[in-house]
Amino acid sequence: MDRVILTGIGSGAEKQEYDPDLEEMKGLIEAAGLDLVMVMLQPRYRPDRATCIGKGKLTELKHLVDELEADQVIFNLDLSPLQIRNLEQALEIPVVDRTMLILEIFKQRAHSHEGKLQVELASLQYQLPRLTGRGRAMSRLGGGSKLRGAGEQQLELDRRYIRKRIQDIKSQLAKVEKTRQLHSQRRQRQGLKTASLVGYTNAGKSSLFNTICSMAHSSGQAQVAADQRLFQTLDTTTRKVRLPSGREVLLSDTVGFINQLPHHLVAAFRSTLKETVEADLLLHVVDRADPLYLDKMTVVEEVLEDLKVGPKPILVVFNKSDLLDPDMVLDGDGINVSAHTGFGVEKLLETIDKLL
Numbered sequence: 001m002d003r004v005i006l007t008g009i010g011s012g013a014e015k016q017e018y019d020p021d022l023e024e025m026k027g028l029i030e031a032a033g034l035d036l037v038m039v040m041l042q043p044r045y046r047p048d049r050a051t052c053i054g055k056g057k058l059t060e061l062k063h064l065v066d067e068l069e070a071d072q073v074i075f076n077l078d079l080s081p082l083q084i085r086n087l088e089q090a091l092e093i094p095v096v097d098r099t100m101l102i103l104e105i106f107k108q109r110a111h112s113h114e115g116k117l118q119v120e121l122a123s124l125q126y127q128l129p130r131l132t133g134r135g136r137a138m139s140r141l142g143g144g145s146k147l148r149g150a151g152e153q154q155l156e157l158d159r160r161y162i163r164k165r166i167q168d169i170k171s172q173l174a175k176v177e178k179t180r181q182l183h184s185q186r187r188q189r190q191g192l193k194t195a196s197l198v199g200y201t202n203a204g205k206s207s208l209f210n211t212i213c214s215m216a217h218s219s220g221q222a223q224v225a226a227d228q229r230l231f232q233t234l235d236t237t238t239r240k241v242r243l244p245s246g247r248e249v250l251l252s253d254t255v256g257f258i259n260q261l262p263h264h265l266v267a268a269f270r271s272t273l274k275e276t277v278e279a280d281l282l283l284h285v286v287d288r289a290d291p292l293y294l295d296k297m298t299v300v301e302e303v304l305e306d307l308k309v310g311p312k313p314i315l316v317v318f319n320k321s322d323l324l325d326p327d328m329v330l331d332g333d334g335i336n337v338s339a340h341t342g343f344g345v346e347k348l349l350e351t352i353d354k355l356l
């Protein structure tokens with residue numbers, strides 16, 4: 001397990017206050033299977049253009065890296081190509097920013113051919129301007145050994161290789177997408193309506209998917225994995241579900257969203273998310289027990305807007321109601337459920353029936 005130091009801009013850690021962004025970063029580090037050995041944030045108004053954290057902090061960080069024998073340094077925000085280059089030069093170990101960390105998690109989770117291609121495309125597009133010439137990016141891609149050259153020449157070869165690979169992946173993805181379109185046409189011919197579970201990562205989409213499938217006589221019995229790790233789900237799973245009226249619908253479990261997900265990353269997942277975008281109904285699953293649930297709902301709404309989800313009904317599903325004070329469990333603008341106890345799920349299915 002790689003030993004990592006988390007650093008960047010912020011204050012919560014120093015003041016020992018609860019800092020939700022810091023907790024989320026820790027969650028991402030855990031999800032990536034890394035061993036967090038130290039947190040060192042610098043309270044700053046804005047990041048330094050060249051090194052993100054200030055010079056003195058960087059010297060301090062270098063000492064920590066040596067002392068704690070860290071393998072990587074992770075920043076709690078995204079870095080520019082210039083910052084990455086300077087930081088790696090100073091620290092002499094790989095520097096990973098927030099987007100790279102999320103991509104690493106996605107890479108570990110991708111199982112389907114399409115999912116793998118999409119993750120590779122997203123990370124290549126992110127890495128291209130950030131190649132430092134230290135050969136680190138290429139070794140991560142597993143394609144470095146075939147390339148010869150040194151310094152700038154090597155860098156140019158790497159760039160050329162990556163651009164070519166990006167083209168290859170794009171054309172492969174286009175083919176996969178065509179197949180997907182055929183499938184969805186066939187589905188439409190069967191006259192089945194579709195509903196997708198969307199929401200912030202860890203909201204309980206997969207747990208709810210399992211509960212619905214086991215209650216609603218779905219065609220497939222196998223469960224999808226649910227876990228407190230962030231981004232447990234990457235690939236979309238779709239099952240047939242029978243609603244109380246007897247009508248059958250296709251229900252999909254999808255990848256979760258997160259605050260400040262870079263646009264190109266979302267673009268890389270657009271074809272997977274197409275199922276979501278093209279669904280007849282969206283179920284926006286919310287972890288109602290999370291103190292930040294309103295902020296997270298806003299993030300999800302923004303991502304959906306970004307994905308150009310057309311006008312369609314969106315049903316808000318407040319999950320984890322078992323963790324709430326019973327007095328707080330009121331159906332307002334959504335339906336309260338608990339994927340764990342099954343509370344509210346019958347009512348949810350009836351509402352889906354009505355909306356479709």
Ligand SMILES: Nc1nc2c(ncn2[C@@H]2O[C@H](COP(=O)(O)OP(=O)(O)OP(=O)(O)O)[C@@H](O)[C@H]2O)c(=O)[nH]1
Pocket residue numbers: 199200201202203204205206207208225226227228229230231232233234254255256257319320321322323337338339340341
């Ligand atoms: N108490 C309680 N916990 C729940 C409920 N639903 C889900 N959880 C827990 O919340 C965590 C996340 O659940 P998942 O179903 O994996 O969430 P997800 O939205 O699919 O997450 P990603 O796939 O990572 O985006 C797990 O630890 C679940 O056990 C619920 O109704 N009540």
Ligand SMILES: [Mg+2]
Pocket residue numbers: 205206207225226232233254
């Ligand atoms: Mg999931």
